[in-house]
Amino acid sequence: MAESEFQLRFGIIGCARIARKLARAMSLTPNATLYAVGSRSLAKAEEFAALVGLSGAVKTYGSYDQVLDDPCVDAVYLPLPTSLHVHWAVVAASKKKHLLLEKPTALDAAELDRILEACRSNGVQFMDGSMWLHHPRTRKMKDLLSDERVFGQINYVYSTSTMTVNPEFLQNNIRVKPDLDALGALGDLGWYCIGAILWAKNYELPTAVEALPDTTKNPAGVILSCTATFHWGISSNTSSAATIHFSFLSHTSMDLAISGSNATIHANDFIIPYEEGSAGFELSCGAKFAELHIGWNMEPKVVRVECELPQEALMVQEFARIAQGIRTYGHQPDGKWPEISRKTQLVLDAVKKSIDLGFKPVQL
Amino acid sequence: MAESEFQLRFGIIGCARIARKLARAMSLTPNATLYAVGSRSLAKAEEFAALVGLSGAVKTYGSYDQVLDDPCVDAVYLPLPTSLHVHWAVVAASKKKHLLLEKPTALDAAELDRILEACRSNGVQFMDGSMWLHHPRTRKMKDLLSDERVFGQINYVYSTSTMTVNPEFLQNNIRVKPDLDALGALGDLGWYCIGAILWAKNYELPTAVEALPDTTKNPAGVILSCTATFHWGISSNTSSAATIHFSFLSHTSMDLAISGSNATIHANDFIIPYEEGSAGFELSCGAKFAELHIGWNMEPKVVRVECELPQEALMVQEFARIAQGIRTYGHQPDGKWPEISRKTQLVLDAVKKSIDLGFKPVQL
Numbered sequence: 001m002a003e004s005e006f007q008l009r010f011g012i013i014g015c016a017r018i019a020r021k022l023a024r025a026m027s028l029t030p031n032a033t034l035y036a037v038g039s040r041s042l043a044k045a046e047e048f049a050a051l052v053g054l055s056g057a058v059k060t061y062g063s064y065d066q067v068l069d070d071p072c073v074d075a076v077y078l079p080l081p082t083s084l085h086v087h088w089a090v091v092a093a094s095k096k097k098h099l100l101l102e103k104p105t106a107l108d109a110a111e112l113d114r115i116l117e118a119c120r121s122n123g124v125q126f127m128d129g130s131m132w133l134h135h136p137r138t139r140k141m142k143d144l145l146s147d148e149r150v151f152g153q154i155n156y157v158y159s160t161s162t163m164t165v166n167p168e169f170l171q172n173n174i175r176v177k178p179d180l181d182a183l184g185a186l187g188d189l190g191w192y193c194i195g196a197i198l199w200a201k202n203y204e205l206p207t208a209v210e211a212l213p214d215t216t217k218n219p220a221g222v223i224l225s226c227t228a229t230f231h232w233g234i235s236s237n238t239s240s241a242a243t244i245h246f247s248f249l250s251h252t253s254m255d256l257a258i259s260g261s262n263a264t265i266h267a268n269d270f271i272i273p274y275e276e277g278s279a280g281f282e283l284s285c286g287a288k289f290a291e292l293h294i295g296w297n298m299e300p301k302v303v304r305v306e307c308e309l310p311q312e313a314l315m316v317q318e319f320a321r322i323a324q325g326i327r328t329y330g331h332q333p334d335g336k337w338p339e340i341s342r343k344t345q346l347v348l349d350a351v352k353k354s355i356d357l358g359f360k361p362v363q364l
Numbered sequence: 365m366a367e368s369e370f371q372l373r374f375g376i377i378g379c380a381r382i383a384r385k386l387a388r389a390m391s392l393t394p395n396a397t398l399y400a401v402g403s404r405s406l407a408k409a410e411e412f413a414a415l416v417g418l419s420g421a422v423k424t425y426g427s428y429d430q431v432l433d434d435p436c437v438d439a440v441y442l443p444l445p446t447s448l449h450v451h452w453a454v455v456a457a458s459k460k461k462h463l464l465l466e467k468p469t470a471l472d473a474a475e476l477d478r479i480l481e482a483c484r485s486n487g488v489q490f491m492d493g494s495m496w497l498h499h500p501r502t503r504k505m506k507d508l509l510s511d512e513r514v515f516g517q518i519n520y521v522y523s524t525s526t527m528t529v530n531p532e533f534l535q536n537n538i539r540v541k542p543d544l545d546a547l548g549a550l551g552d553l554g555w556y557c558i559g560a561i562l563w564a565k566n567y568e569l570p571t572a573v574e575a576l577p578d579t580t581k582n583p584a585g586v587i588l589s590c591t592a593t594f595h596w597g598i599s600s601n602t603s604s605a606a607t608i609h610f611s612f613l614s615h616t617s618m619d620l621a622i623s624g625s626n627a628t629i630h631a632n633d634f635i636i637p638y639e640e641g642s643a644g645f646e647l648s649c650g651a652k653f654a655e656l657h658i659g660w661n662m663e664p665k666v667v668r669v670e671c672e673l674p675q676e677a678l679m680v681q682e683f684a685r686i687a688q689g690i691r692t693y694g695h696q697p698d699g700k701w702p703e704i705s706r707k708t709q710l711v712l713d714a715v716k717k718s719i720d721l722g723f724k725p726v727q728l
Binding site for chain 1: 382384385388516519520522524526528571572576577578579580589591593595596597603604605607609611613614615616617619621623624625626627628630632633636637638639640646648649651652653656657658659660663664674676
């Protein structure tokens with residue numbers, strides 16, 4: 001099959017709101033298509049198909065199993081509540097479906113390892129749904145960070161992920177329910193902060209992680225808000241640190257600031273860019289104070305990066321490209337994506353452990 | 365004396381580079397004037413007078429004592445190395461000179477208390493040299509922070525103060541010498557971060573402070589770089605946190621980010637604005653994600669604040685205004701400024717103690 005003709009046929013199991021974003025992404029991506037949608041009821045699946053403008057053009061099923069049993073489904077996008085991930089992800093992999101799994105990937109790394117082992121032993125690709133990693137801005141920032149002459153050593157990274165929610169969300173949303181998304185804000189928002197820190201540090205795991213006692217939980221024990229710190233090394237030559245803050249209790253923010261010996265980068269919309277067509281970040285390099293320190297010699301430079309497809313479509317495209325490589329050319333699955341997810345989950349586990357231990361440092 | 369005619373006559377003791385900035389500020393400020401300069405040698409004092417364009421127009425002395433003994437000197441600006449502060453500040457106060465003391469105010473709060481007691485018992489005004497507190501942008505941000513309908517509860521504050529320095533600085537600058545500025549980057553840069561956090565939190569002292577093991581010292585034991593965390597309260601209703609990072613080892617930055625339940629504020633030049641004439645900050649309020657979370661409903665608003673005088677001139681002006689109130693109208697010294705300095709120094713001491721204890725939490 002010619003590369004230009006390949007289309008990865010997706011099944012979506014679970015009609016979460018975010019699945020509509022992914023359905024749109026699949027429609028925008030040349031090498032992927034939405035083939036089937038499964039929900040716990042057929043009516044819900046049909047409602048979803050109508051919502052995304054695909055009534056009659058997409059198969060609808062009244063169960064997840066039917067999607068996974070459809071031999072025409074090549075890959076599954078799985079946006080179910082986190083507590084259901086391990087079961088359905090393992091079933092999907094065992095049915096030889098490539099797996100695009102919404103974050104947080106699992107309740108802990110042990111669960112994720114079961115998922116990853118199922119993908120490995122069945123030869124299917126695994127990727128989590130961290131869309132921002134696929135934005136060309138992210139690559140542009142990484143190019144600058146990797147150029148030691150520009151950036152120097154990365155000494156400090158800071159990230160937030162906070163989201164304005166209404167009282168109804170705090171009462172009823174899946175993400176604050178201990179039986180559905182027990183990781184709460186840590187899983188939903190902290191995942192991004194942790195991912196950003198690891199991304200900036202080239203996925204070098206921190207030496208230790210420590211949550212702060214400002215952590216807030218709801219009466220059911222689900223984390224609503226937290227600050228945590230990371231550090232790497234303790235020798236004067238290699239030490240560095242990072243801080244993260246994630247919360248359902250603060251106004252929407254998604255800050256990423258990276259401080260190097262020669263430059264700094266700031267992006268305050270790193271998870272979801274303000275607009276789809278392009279995204280920016282501020283680069284400051286060579287800044288000094290003016291004579292008498294009454295100003296600076298320059299303001300940060302705004303670097304804008306065009307984006308032909310939305311970042312979620314680029315994610316789907318990359319996932320489909322790898323899947324095609326496996327099917328058409330016999331390639332091995334790409335180990336990079338499971339490794340990124342696993343390290344993110346490991347650090348997430350450590351933050352949770354620190355909270356559970358009463359805000360003690362947790363070594364990694 | 366009419367208010368418009370009053371001029372506070374400053375003596376400067378010590379010809380540090382920053383004193384040139386203050387000399388300029390005094391020349392720009394209607395109610396203050398630079399009257400005398402003292403250095404350890406008369407030649408140095410004369411060189412300084414020439415540098416600031418006041419040869420022959422300012423008294424020059426070859427000792428600090430001569431400045432303090434001059435009955436025409438109303439107030440002293442003291443930019444000496446920190447280890448010399450307590451001695452000369454106490455002498456200045458005992459000679460009834462109002463005291464504008466460069467930061468960090470002292471090596472620890474015990475020393476600062478001796479200075480403050482000397483000012484109190486001699487009826488003179490004390491203020492530290494934190495210029496940014498006097499910028500109208502700072503007041504504009506505070507107005508927004510204080511309006512609970514706009515900002516809601518302040519949940520998280522983040523601040524950095526990092527500065528590109530050259531290898532010569534790291535070898536020879538006063539600020540890395542244990543006998544001169546033993547607090548190193550903590551005193552020079554961390555002072556601002558701590559001050560910003562306290563300012564944002566209305567000077568409510570944190571419950572606990574903890575430094576991170578990324579702390580770097582030079583071979584003489586002077587702090588070059590550090591990350592530290594603060595938190596307030598442990599109940600779910602009032603808990604909040606802050607993180608700071610200060611360093612001589614990273615590219616210049618001065619970030620202040622404040623996260624509230626209803627809004628966020630960002631300023632990345634909060635200590636020294638990029639330019640003198642005006643300064644900006646980003647306010648985000650009411651931001652939500654667009655349908656399908658493919659963007660935001662708005663970008664942050666840039667709020668610009670004009671500044672008729674440089675912030676250091678506004679500081680001098682405010683200091684002179686208070687001094688005039690004391691002299692002309694018999695007012696008491698303004699207790700707000702010593703309190704701000706003392707709380708900043710207390711938290712600074714706690715960060716240092718946490719480092720000294722091996723990065724343990726320190727209660728306040």
